[in-house]
Amino acid sequence: MEQPSYYTSQKQKLLKNLDELAVLLHSELDARHGKEKAIEIHQDTLAEYEKLIPQLPYVGGDTNPLTSNLVEAAYGLALYRALQKHGGTLEEAGELAHLGIERRLSRIPAFIRHLIGKIRYSPRYVRKMKQRAQTSQQRRYPGDWVFEVIDGDNQSFDVGIDYTECGIDKFMRSQGAEELTPYLCNTDYMLFRGLGMELIRTKTLAWGCDRCDFRIKKKGSMPPTWPPRFVERTCGQNNRER
Numbered sequence: 001m002e003q004p005s006y007y008t009s010q011k012q013k014l015l016k017n018l019d020e021l022a023v024l025l026h027s028e029l030d031a032r033h034g035k036e037k038a039i040e041i042h043q044d045t046l047a048e049y050e051k052l053i054p055q056l057p058y059v060g061g062d063t064n065p066l067t068s069n070l071v072e073a074a075y076g077l078a079l080y081r082a083l084q085k086h087g088g089t090l091e092e093a094g095e096l097a098h099l100g101i102e103r104r105l106s107r108i109p110a111f112i113r114h115l116i117g118k119i120r121y122s123p124r125y126v127r128k129m130k131q132r133a134q135t136s137q138q139r140r141y142p143g144d145w146v147f148e149v150i151d152g153d154n155q156s157f158d159v160g161i162d163y164t165e166c167g168i169d170k171f172m173r174s175q176g177a178e179e180l181t182p183y184l185c186n187t188d189y190m191l192f193r194g195l196g197m198e199l200i201r202t203k204t205l206a207w208g209c210d211r212c213d214f215r216i217k218k219k220g221s222m223p224p225t226w227p228p229r230f231v232e233r234t235c236g237q238n239n240r241e242r
Contacts, residue, residue: 006061007053007071018049018075024103025096033086041082049078055175057143059167064132066145066167072101073168073184080180094183098226101187105194117195121218126159133161143167150215157200157215166212169205181206186228188214193222201232209235 007014022042029038052074059067079100080093105113119125130149139146145167150160172181185204192199198220203209209232 006058007056011050011053014053014071015046015050018078019046021075021100021104022046022079024100028096028099032092033088037086041086041088044082044085045078048081049074052078052175057141057167057171059141059144064144070143070167070171073171075100076184077172077175077177077180080177090179090183093180094186094228095226097183098187098190102190102194105191110196113194114196117192117197118218120195121159121197121216129161139165143170152215158218159216161212161214161216163205163212163214164210166205172206178206182230182233183228185212185232186225186230189222190225192216193225198222203235204232207232207235 019042022045026038026042029041032038033041056070056074059070061067076093076097079097080088080090083089083093083096126149133147133149136144136146137148144165145163146165147161147163150162152158152160168184169178169181172178172184182204185206188201189199196219198217199222200215200217202213204212206212207230
């Protein structure tokens with residue numbers, strides 16, 4: 001059952017969270033656009049996000065851990081639209097979205113981040129994730145993710161997730177902003193790097209592939225994640241050539 005009030009009832013909290021995230025980007029916006037325009041971009045980002053809140057698709061609310069991913073993606077879209085009004089580019093929006101999340105992560109001590117990673121991909125958590133994967137196949141919410149969990153071999157990867165439908169990809173397409181999605185996908189690498197883990201991926205739905213093939217190593221190292229390498233782009237190019 002849809003719950004259209006789920007996001008709107010939390011509007012003030014969501015706007016406050018975005019405001020705190022946007023503050024982390026003030027120095028870059030000041031340097032690139034000047035102080036006055038930076039303030040305008042900040043205000044426009046909040047205004048754009050406020051318009052997006054009632055448009056966010058309900059995918060289970062607090063019962064679905066991926067709801068927060070959708071909220072974060074809407075932050076990125078609001079920033080992108082605000083920047084466009086002031087001559088900003090797609091690449092700049094992608095970089096600032098990446099930088100904001102990176103700075104927020106850096107506020108959490110590394111040992112706590114690594115502990116979170118261990119808990120999130122513990123055997124118990126993976127079992128719950130498999131249950132959610134089975135439930136996702138029912139497609140109860142049109143805007144939700146659909147996925148399956150792949151058992152790893154503990155060598156090339158420890159756990160895998162194949163997303164055949166992505167809530168962020170669907171939402172961005174509905175907003176006519178699918179060009180931003182690959183940049184949001186790129187933040188996945190930075191998030192896993194922050195957890196002390198390694199993400200390997202060769203496909204994403206954002207590049208026109210048939211799935212997003214996450215392969216996760218619980219212990220690993222990753223190179224800096226900006227600028228993006230977009231290794232998944234090859235899959236999409238191959239699909240378009242067929």
